[in-house]
Amino acid sequence: MHFIIELLVNAGMILLLSHFLPTIIIRNWKTAILVALVIGLLNATVGAVLRFPLNLLTLWLLSFFVRLLVTAVIIKIVDWIFDDFEIKGFLPALILAVALAIDGSFLSFALQHGNY
Template sequence: MSFIISLLVTGFLVFILAKILPGVSVESYGAAVGVAFVLGILNAIVRPVLAFLSFPITFLTLGLFSLVITAVIILLASAIMGKKFHVDGFLSALIFGVVLGIARAIIG
């Protein structure tokens, strides 16, 4: 049950942030929930692989490279979702990821 609530809250945050931030667009609230689901799957499967492969550079940058991994995950979600969720570029994905992470930390 908490997974569903977390998915709905993250979908709401994605929907609101897409309306506020330039360079990010989402078609509807349903698409935003879909984006939240895709982000969850990508964070569970792809993020650990990327984190493992990029450990040396993450160590050298004192963890700041994890922001790049976050942006890559969001760009992958944008590619998977097609026209329902679109991010203009790397900088938009980076800002969206940081703000989404902060908002989730505040709400959660």
């Protein structure tokens, strides 16, 4: 159940940012859900493989920034996969990565301390 809630909240965040940032284009809510799902899957698999050597390089001192940069790269990869999802530039992908990290933090706090 937590996975579905997190998926829907992330899709909502992607849709919300697409309304405020003209450099993020998403066609409909179905694509937003698929994009959120693929970002989550790639972040859990490919992202973990990319983060490990980068964290070794920085001695885990910059792990938060490494996570944001890797997530932004994954968002750009998802941009190449979907035709109905477009991110124009790396900075909007980084902004989306920060927004997803913030909403993920709030959501995980709410799910741990609530009755969900």
